[in-house]
Amino acid sequence: MIPGYFHRLFLVKIILIFSLLFLIACAANRKTGKPMTLNYFEYNRGKSFPTRSDIGIRYGDSDYTFHHVYLEDESFFPDNSIIPNAFLSPLFDLKLLSAADAFTEPYYNMRLLHFFKKKPRFGVGIELLHLKVFLINKDQRVHMSGTYKGSPVDREVRIGDYLDLFNVSHGVNHVSLLFNYRWMLSKTPHITDGRFQPFVSISAGPAAPHLELNLKDGDNVEKKAYSYQWGRHNWGMGMGFGTRYKPNRHFGLYFQYRLTYSHLHGMYFDNAPGTTRVRMDFFAHHLQWGISIML
Secondary structure, eight states, X not given: OOHHHHHHHHHHHHHHHHHHHHHHHHHHHHHXXXXXXXXXXXXXXXXXXXXXXXXXXXXTTEEEEEEEEEEBOOTTTTTTSSSXXXXXXXXXXXXXXXXXXXXXXXXXXXXXXXXXXSSTTEEEEEEEEEOOEEOOOTTOEEEEEEEETTEEEEEEEEGGXXXXXXXXXXOOOEEEEEEEEEOOBSOOSSOTTOSEXXXXXXXXXXXXXXXXXXXXXXXXXXEEEEEEOOOTTEEEEEEEEEEEEEEXXXXXXXXXXXXXXXXXXXXXOTTOTTTOEEEEEEEEEEEEEEEEEEO
């Protein structure tokens, strides 16, 4: 089975879990008979910005770290545009599998939120955040320290001499418990939770990074990782603020700034998951824009 299949399967599982939780929340909301919309499904595109991280690699008699590596985001890949042509073109041609692949390539986020009937300013939910990082500039010189092939190393190096490929490009994939507090402004008899909803949020949970790593030693290149990697040492957290606007009771738009921290210390080589360790951790700034469907 090709990697794209696993990517679609992972996404389908997450969507099914989200959908089940959403239907349960909707059923609970219908029992109340209240006019306020308490259940939100939200989806956004967005952009994370370049960041820096140490990259540590341990295997055999090597345990070394590249310090302060510059990593890019490629949030609009493969279009390099805010307009998702790579998704829209095959969709209009009814090439649904190609459209599904392109749909999951750029940065995206989806979440389910339930606001409490008695305290409707407070909400709790679950979300999937798909951001990514790429080592594109392999000519950058970084400090390398530790042990390489059994010998101490502590010098400036060209990182491309050691890493032929390094990215987390099918996503860091934070799966988080989300807490949201909103202000309900410009209420109307029909939109009782307010047309304008400034909000703040915090989130935390596990991550499933998709590591892609090829090591380089002279002219020799070895493929070491191309897989989703769950693990207790892979997790993330975030905080943000933004605002929603509801033109009607069941539909809204929102914009958000977000700061996330990704702690990825449980990544590994595909052929040696128990004996290797690839580690990195970084902060990332994000801008998100999306739609809300409320019930």
